[in-house]
Amino acid sequence: MAAEKRWVIEVEHLTVSYQARPALLDVSVRIEGDQLVGVIGPNGAGKSTFIKAILGFVKPDIGSVRINGRDARTVKGEVAYVPQRGTVDWDFPITVEEVAVMGRYQQIPWYRSPTAVDREAAREALAMVRMEDLSHRQIGELSGGQQQRVFMARALAQGSDILLLDEPFAGVDAATERAILDVLERAKQAGKTLVVVHHDLSTAAEYFDKLILIKQRLYAYGPPGTVLREDLLSKVYEGRLRIFSSVIDQEGA
Numbered sequence: 232m233a234a235e236k237r238w239v240i241e242v243e244h245l246t247v248s249y250q251a252r253p254a255l256l257d258v259s260v261r262i263e264g265d266q267l268v269g270v271i272g273p274n275g276a277g278k279s280t281f282i283k284a285i286l287g288f289v290k291p292d293i294g295s296v297r298i299n300g301r302d303a304r305t306v307k308g309e310v311a312y313v314p315q316r317g318t319v320d321w322d323f324p325i326t327v328e329e330v331a332v333m334g335r336y337q338q339i340p341w342y343r344s345p346t347a348v349d350r351e352a353a354r355e356a357l358a359m360v361r362m363e364d365l366s367h368r369q370i371g372e373l374s375g376g377q378q379q380r381v382f383m384a385r386a387l388a389q390g391s392d393i394l395l396l397d398e399p400f401a402g403v404d405a406a407t408e409r410a411i412l413d414v415l416e417r418a419k420q421a422g423k424t425l426v427v428v429h430h431d432l433s434t435a436a437e438y439f440d441k442l443i444l445i446k447q448r449l450y451a452y453g454p455p456g457t458v459l460r461e462d463l464l465s466k467v468y469e470g471r472l473r474i475f476s477s478v479i480d481q482e483g484a
C-alpha cells in the first residue's frame with residue numbers, strides 16, 4: 232500500500248486583496264513534507280503575498296491556510312520566515328549571534344533571557360549556514376550573502392519544520408548563490424519543507440523539486456518539467472518569454 236501523503240501546507244481557494252484589488256485569486260495548493268518548492272511568476276504576480284498569507288501576515292478575503300493539518304491562524308512558531316534582504320535595517324547594532332538567538336524568541340517568555348539551550352540552538356544554526364566564525368560581528372559589517380545566511384540561521388534556530396524564504400538569491404554573486412542553495416538542500420535533508428520565492432527561471436528546474444507558477448491565479452504546480460512549459464510561460468510572462476526559451480529547450484530535451 233502506498234504511504235499516505237503528509238501535507239504540511241494546505242492552501243484552499245486563497246483570495247487576498249489590497250484596497251479591493253486582488254493580488255491572489257482562488258489559489259489552491261497542497262505541499263508535502265521534505266520538499267524544496269519554488270514560487271515563480273513575474274513582478275507583482277503575488278509571490279510575496281502568497282508567502283505572507285501562509286504566515287498569517289495578510290488576511291485572506293476568502294479561503295484558508297492549514298499548517299500540519301491545523302488552521303494557520305492558530306499555529307504558533309511552526310513556520311519560520313526569511314524576509315527579502317532589502318526589507319531589513321542592516322544598520323541596527325546587533326551581532327550575528329544575537330540575530331540567530333532572536334529565532335528562539337517564539338519559545339522565550341518575555342520575562343526571561345535566552346538560556347544555554349537557546350544559545351546552543353543558535354550556534355548550531357550558525358554552523359549549519361557556516362557562519363559560526365563570524366558570530367561576534369555586527370550584521371552591518373557582513374556581505375550581502377553572509378547577511379542572507381545569518382537570517383537563514385535565525386529561521387533555522389526557531390526549530391520549525393517549515394521555512395518560507397522570499398528571494399534568498401536576490402543580489403548575491405554566483406558563489407554565494409551556491410552556498411545558499413547548499414544550506415537549503417541540507418535543511419531539506421534534515422527534514423524541513425522549504426518554500427522559496429525565486430525569480431530566475433534558468434535555475435528553477437535545477438534547484439527545486441516542485442514549482443508553483445502564479446500570476447494572481449495559480450497557473451501550474453508540480454515537478455519543474457510540467458511547469459516550465461512554453462504554453463504556460465507565454466501566458467504568464469507574455470511578451471517577455473523569449474529570454475526563457477533556453478529554459479524550455481533544456482526542459483523539453
Ligand SMILES: Nc1ncnc2c1ncn2[C@@H]1O[C@H](COP(=O)(O)OP(=O)(O)OP(=O)(O)O)[C@@H](O)[C@H]1O
Nearest residue numbers: 249250253254272273274275276277278279280281
Ligand atoms: N501592502 C500593499 N498594499 C497595496 N498593494 C500591495 C501591497 N503589497 C503588494 N501589493 C500589490 O499586490 C500585487 C502583488 O504583490 P506581491 O509583492 O505579492 O508580488 P510579487 O510577485 O512578490 O512581486 P515582485 O516579484 O515584484 O516582488 C502587486 O500588484 C502589488 O503592487
